[in-house]
Amino acid sequence: MQEQFGRDRCFNTPLTEQGIAGFANGLASYGMTAVAEIQFADYIFPAFDQIVNESAKFRYRSGNQFDVGGLTFRTPYGGGIAGGHYHSQSPEAYFTQTPGLKVVIPRNPEQAKGLLLAAIRDPNPVIFFEPKRLYRASVGEVPAGDYQIELGKAQVVKQGRDITVLAWGAQMEIVEKACERAEKEGISCEIIDLRTLAPWDVDTVAKSVTKTGRLLINHEAPLTGGFAGEIAATIQQECFLSLESPISRVCGLDTPYPLIHEKEYMPDELKTFEAIKASVAF
């Protein structure tokens, strides 16, 4: 990238996440397009103030005189790489509670390109979480041309009748496998990739749940305070009379991300499969 775009535009920085975020805020406030990379989402916390108090409020606090709309943060998140508690966290919910930020998480390389281009061109600051265990594991065709995938839109990746299974990022592979198992037992699953967590596509999810009557949400972050809770609260409000069973959450455990117990921690295929069966049998 340095050879293609020059060292002035693509460069290393001193090792300071708050500096990277602050610098990116300033650069974007001067009308530039800034893509700031935080090496691991586990290390985004020194930049939390710059993101939550500055990026998210730049336009608001100035009465739309200044903004950092050209700013996108890229950061790898999530576990499954034997990285322990400082190379595995999924901190998306800390940011979804901050009005002024968009939060995007792609599930595969083709989605990543289209969503990242949309994030960079979106006139608001975006945090783009990249599922790091897919960097090496995921193989997929990526169109060569310029294309964007609209932010704020979930995608129904598989139609089904009996239950809606909702996830994002690397967990999409997991829920797809769980749904394959369920299909073999005669349960028809509708699978949705949320793709954008803030603002999230309530309509697509509510429409699906109205049809299926059941919802399971899967995410890697710990259960308590995770984004599944927000989705569950909204969907029970929107779809109360259509629900056939309680909304189910299959999430990470409420513990620091464990190194040797990673497999137990993960909301894996079998936990998801069991929860699908329990929901349908309720």
Place this chain on the structure above:
Amino acid sequence: MSNAPLTNETVHRVSFLDKASLHIPILRILQADGTTYENAVLPVIDKTLAEKIFDTCVFTRVLDERMLGAQRQGRISFYMTCTGEEASIVGSTAALDKDDVILAQYREHASLRYRGFSTEQFMNQMFSNEKDLGKGRQMPIHYGSRELNYQTISSPLATQIPQATGVAYGMKLQGKRNVAICYFGEGAASEGDFHAGLNMAAVLKAPVIFFCRNNGYAISTPTEEQFAGNGIASRGVGYGMHTIRVDGNDMLAVLAATQQARAHAIEHNAPVLIEAMTYRLGAHSSSDDPSGYRSKEEEAKWQQHDPVKRFKLWMINKGWMQRS
């Protein structure tokens, strides 16, 4: 490597450096009686500029008195004065081009006035009315003006420091011959953002002037409880940038330092740190009472160093103003 430590001497017994190892002089041009020091090198200044500087100082002092009174009467919720620091603020802003971007902390409204913010605009902001450029979303004194290249104030301290580095880097990428100036206090210089912003500016070569108003107090915390090093200036040297300490109550010293800092920043795409030694004559804010942490004697001593009076005497000596 060009940035390798500049060690060209080897010793064979333990020998530590201390803060006295770094000799930092203070720039003074204007004496208390309004005359300049012998051999002093004056900034570029003519009568028109001097009058604009003086008028801005007088306006700000009147504004501060009236609005602090308005706050005491319950007409506005909050206020902060820049009394005592006018030379630091106005003297530095007067060295800039109108397209240079100002990222202030909160006590720099004199700088906004210098750029042309109207009395009505000040009132609109403080009264949070429908004409406020910030749409009534922030507490009084959190001004911002796109037109005047004055970025909107953010309450969290020091966040503007790395941002100023980013703004300046954007100027460099766009081929502008401008600088960003970043104001902050010596208390804010304890925040991580200070260190991040200065180091990035030096390493990435951003044309930014870091202007520290070392006014003695971070609300109630005195400097001796804020840092143990040789002021803030010593840190600029540590980060590898041009650094100067000036008498912040000396309008001509501040103006001269900032004029030359600006020229250096643009010519070399490099940051400069200015530490202005001054004193916050007023309270931190309308919510603060300094009598709990500093003496009347100390305040009275600094009253003697009033920066506006000193500059006025100089203008009278120059024949640019009538004695009144």
